[in-house]
Structure formats: structure tokens, C-alpha cells
Amino acid sequence: MDVRTLCLGLLCYGEACGYDLKKRFETDLRHFYTAGFGSIYPALAELADAGLVNCRAFPQEGKPDRKVYRITEAGRQEFLRVLRTANPQHKLRSEFLATVYFAELIEPERLRSLLDERLQQLREAVAQAEALTNEREPDAGPGARFVAGFGAAVAKAAAEYINANRHLLDRAQRRSRRATGKSSSPDRTQAESLI
Amino acid sequence: MDVRTLCLGLLCYGEACGYDLKKRFETDLRHFYTAGFGSIYPALAELADAGLVNCRAFPQEGKPDRKVYRITEAGRQEFLRVLRTANPQHKLRSEFLATVYFAELIEPERLRSLLDERLQQLREAVAQAEALTNEREPDAGPGARFVAGFGAAVAKAAAEYINANRHLLDRAQRRSRRATGKSSSPDRTQAESLI
DNA sequence: TCAGACATGTAATAAGTTACATGATTAG
């Protein structure tokens, strides 16, 4: 499910221009999918080329034409087909966790600040997800509510884990000399640890 | 923090060959960072070119030479510099959640199977993370333990959320006609909903 | 007066995935 397909899916709920879709990415989809204009505009152009959406341009003063996209029947069928057949993945790439993995090599003050910043981000994520579930989107469908709640639940769990376990990283520097190397073959002739 | 930098970091804990690093990615880093041979081998070559690691080749029968990489002092300094200065991101791209967002458009049986599969994946993730924390890695540093525990905690929370809230998605099909479109400009002349 | 919303797009760049290419040994 790439940006192109996701745009097609969003258009199942009504016509929209690229700018509208971007806002949708920044609210509903924010905590599990990001897309910039640099992906969205080309995606819409491709969908139109493929006949999966139609496009009408509305002239505006002082702004580029507003191009409103509407899904076609072919587009709808294509999206439903993807929903039926795709094998959806769940990919996390966390530089934050990768950094904390090396806690032993980080100065305590720096580490503290990294954890605090992440906690702050998580609090914001919870607030945004809960706003989405409650006030701001009474018209949201069950799927939209479910994923917003999911985001809130996971962010809360992450924050709790950090608060409950960050002490395990304190003074990590004292045991910074791990014996490793654990090489897959036994024919190494060099010393194990280079630290 | 790209694959190249992460390989450099792993080499802080001792020398290793590309194959060894791949195994590390599949265990310790599995739940928050993936990398294939196609990223690792070129990364190691680049690190060697840049003088951040040394490489020695050990001939083997019936296999390519085993190339063992060792970090240099310059490499260590470079990695510590990255740890001090980088602004680590946390990026999730979940096709699973993107799919569930469209629950209303998915057949109930298919939706059930998607959720069950994801629950199975989460159970496996918890088991693997806990194995990492307890038995299999008594020599793991505090950072490694922390991130493994993090992975387990978050996966558990995700599974619990799904179990507790999946009923909200049942019969979602009945309300599949959402009025949306919510366009940013008021000058549209077309009907709101196209479903 | 200055930031932010509105509105679209292209081009260069970066990064990683997948498929291909090769082949012995070992455990089930």
C-alpha cells in the first residue's frame, strides 16, 4: 500500500484536491503513515493517467487551479481489489530506539534529554489521537476511530514503559565494556573486544 | 541513522562480518530496524573506503572469503559524534493500520483474518523480545535489554487494544456511507459523496 | 509585519528492496 493507493482509498470517501489529502495524512493517518506533497501530487497525476480518478480544475485568483479529483468506478474496483488481496505490512524504523540501544555509549545528560524529548512527542501523539477520537471528528468512520485509538493506546504504553524503565539505563557507562564479537565462525585470530 | 551508521555502531562492540551483522539486525534490532544484505554489504564497503573500519579477509573452502571488519579509532569517534548530535526520528509505516482505516470497505471475514494475522505477529514479537531479555542474551547491555523490553511492551499493548476494540469494526458495513469531502474551499459545485 | 493557510508542481537526490549469481556443508 503505497501513497498512490492510499490516495485512491481516501478518494473513496469523496472528492478532494491534493491539498485536502495532505491534511488528511496529517490528521487521520498521521501516526502510521506520512506523505508529503512530493509524493501526493505525482500520485494523483498517475491515478488520473490510469483512469482510476477524474480531475476537474477550478480557476482561482492568485493561486494555482484547484484540481479536484473524483474516483471512477474502475478506481473503486481497483481499491477494493487491493483491500481484498494485499498483504499489509507494519514497518517501524526507529532511530530513537536504535540510539537508545547504544545507551552505554551516550553521555547521561544527552540520554536524559533524548528520552524526555521522546516522552514529549508521545504525549503529543496521545493528545492528537484522542482529539481525533472524541471532539474533532464525529463523522469519522469506525476504521478511523479504531486506528486513532490504536495510536493513543500504543503511545501511552510506550510512554509508560520509558518512565518505568529508564532507570535501567542510568550509569550504564560503568558496564560499557561488553564482551561480544560472537562471530559465526571459530577461526578468528583477533581479540574479541576492541573497546 | 542509516544502515551504514548502525553497522558502524554495532562494530563498536567487536569485529564482525556482514553475515554476523545481519543476524544482529534479525535479533536485537528486529522490531525497530530492518536491513538486508543489499544494504549491509555496500554499507561496510563504504565504511572501509572512508577509513572508519578495517577489513581482513579469511579464505574459506566452498564459501566466499569471510571479511571481518573492525572499527578504527576514527570510526569510533565518528559514531560517538553521531550519537551526540543526531536528532533521532521514530517512523512508522503501517499498511496494516492503513488497511483497517478502510474497515467499512472490507468484507467481515477478510477483516477478521487480517486482525488475527496481526495478533499472531504481535504474539511472536512479544515472545522474541522476551526471549532476548531473558534467556538467550545474558551478555546484552542495558540498552539492548531496554529496547527489547520496549518492543515487548508495545506489542502487548497493541494486541490488547485489538482484542478489546475489534468489535467496534463489526458490521461496519452498515454505515459505510460517510459524508465527507470536507474540502478546503467552499466553491465546489459537485455532490459531496460519491459512494 | 510576519507567520500560516491556501494551492500546485518538478527535479535532484537519497535510500533501501529485490532479484540475480554462486556454491559447500549439515541437520532433519
Place this chain on the structure above:
DNA sequence: CTAATCATGTAACTTATTACATGTCTGA
């Protein structure tokens, strides 16, 4: 006999990010 482990690499491809390019209107 079959799959997995060990071991390295290249090349094509896909995808998305970032920077650039332009310009008005509105509210604080």
C-alpha cells in the same frame, strides 16, 4: 532429499524526501 546455514556481492528498480519555484490573502 530438502531446507537452512554459511558467505559475499552487484545491478536494476522502486519509493519517497528535499529543495526549489510562485504568489495571494488573512489574522495576530
